[in-house]
Amino acid sequence: MAPINFVGPIMACIGIGEVLRDSGHRVVFAVRASWRKKLTEMGFSVEVIGDNETDQSTPVMDTAEQGVELIRDCMQNQSALQICFKRFSTMANILAICEADEPYYRDIIDRQRPDAIILDNLINLPSVVNSGCVWIKAVSDSPLMLDMCLEDSRLPPSLLGLSINDKSLWDYYRQQVNAIRYPVFKLFGDWFQSHGCPAPADNQLWFPSPYANFYLTPKELDYTDVRPMPDNFYQFDYYKRTVNEANEDVFELPKQLRQRSGKLIYLSLGSTNSADVDLMKRLVGLLAKSEHRIIVSKGINHDKYELADNMWGEKFVPQIKVLPIVDLFITHGGNNSVTECMYFGKPMIVLPLFWDQFDNAQRVEDKGYGIRLNPYECSEQQLLQSIDSLLNDNQLAEKLKKASKRIQTERQIERIPEMLMKLVKDPTRWLVDY
Known part of the structure; x- marks a missing residue:
């Protein structure tokens, strides 16, 4: 399990991890040291990302107070585009963290030799993509965030809180958002290519896993009533704990x-x-x-x-x-x-x-x-x-x-162990060519 160092993705990965653990699999979390105690007590193995055993940092902010300042700054701007710009401006920090963390991920993968890797991160990591392992891209944010890799004109651009019922400003905002995020996405694409990986397409932050991609939303809130999903994208209603x-x-x-x-x-x-x-x-x-x-x-x-x-x-x-x-x-x-x-x-x-x-x-x-x-x-x-x-x-x-x-x-989450077993047993059968 390789979640980005935010509470939401880690908690989502815990939900997946518990189902795998209770199905008899060994689940290893690659996380900051601050999560070691909690995850170990839950029966997971832990590999620490970073040198400092007391490292509590997050990719974007070091303290909750800094997070509050960022949120207030965003909310004080009435323009949705200004809010979007503020969010994307923080992502340069994430690139620096990812670059620093890459050697740790490579070392963990080399030592553990996992059968499968579940990656819940804003981006793909070269260490995961180049690992030779089956890897699953998990998206624990809103399903509209899938426009970071599957832009679809039938949906509004993500992060702006636009209604599906009012399309009048979609095209305008999409053009503006793409202009804002293109330079940031290009930084990540160049970095990815520098590690021997293909870059995502223009105005895409990441490309899907050729094996499987998980996303989190109840069917009642999904957007499949507007646009279908590719075959190897799997929707899950929840990742909350269900066992015992x-x-x-x-x-x-x-x-x-x-x-x-x-x-x-x-x-x-x-x-x-x-x-x-x-x-x-x-x-x-x-x-x-x-x-x-x-x-x-x-x-x-x-x-x-x-x-x-x-x-x-x-x-x-x-x-x-x-x-x-x-x-x-x-x-x-x-x-x-x-x-x-x-x-x-x-x-x-x-x-x-x-x-x-x-x-x-x-x-x-x-x-x-x-x-x-x-x-x-x-x-x-x-x-x-x-x-x-x-x-x-x-x-x-x-x-x-x-x-x-x-x-x-x-109880859709209970499908995950069987899905992973099939992927690991015959990965080429499930590969999708992008």
Whole structure:
């Protein structure tokens, strides 16, 4: 497993890794040292990327506070193109990290000689492509991000949060976005060629694996109703943990919430976004006026603000255990959170802040599974009315119940061990020529 050093992709790879581990396979994670303890405790082997055993860095930012600054900078620009430019401008940092990490990946692959490599990264890595192993490209971001390798005029350009229902500005934005990202993508293409690999096509950041490509989204939110996917692209509804669920501890609602009336709402802005204390204070202030009960994932700055009387929260809240008991989820729209919410059949208010969260938020709203709001601008009335609208929508409740039942019944993730076994046994049979 070779995930980029962000929480989202690593958690997605843990979901895949658990299914493989529980099928009897040995799963090795190539990650930063800060993940060693958690992954080892989960029964995975760990190979450390980097020299420093205490290295906590991420490719783009060293601290959550730097992430908050980047997000605020993006959100202060009202132009979608300015936001897009800010995002792509951070990618030059990723290239430097990838260059520094390449020797570690090569060494790990040489020593471990894996049967298969699952790569969840913004780009392909030459060490993986040149390894001689079966390798799978996994995309744990919004499926619209597949336009980084499969641009399709039937869909809007990614990262801008554009609706599928309004095509009026698609061509304009696509031209502008391509102009913004072309120089950045060319840097990665040149780097890739310098390592003896073919470069992706123009305005593409990576090329698909010839073996298999995994992407993460429930069928209900996929774009296959607009465009079909190539044969070796495989959609998965979720990567959340599914094994031994019956044996997991049930989340016990804290006493102060048990003693109150009202529906139960869960607020989480993810590991980076929740570090924005001013934003968390703003949302807590708005939700304090609600008649409902709120569970808050407070984040790393949990001790820098207080919750209202109708709330309970901690630094980290076990999301997988909380979602089954709540009536509504207020989320930043990270892909793991959206898919987990759909798994449990909960309506959602999506407050996008960064990267693919805008696309996820718009897709949820377009498909009628929730409401998109601006976390910095939405009013008390907008937020509280949106909550009540979703909670009182009986048709939506039935729609979500149906989606949840399908997702939990099909359990698509359990196909992965058999798929990998077939690939490893006869890889040439599955090769696709691009």
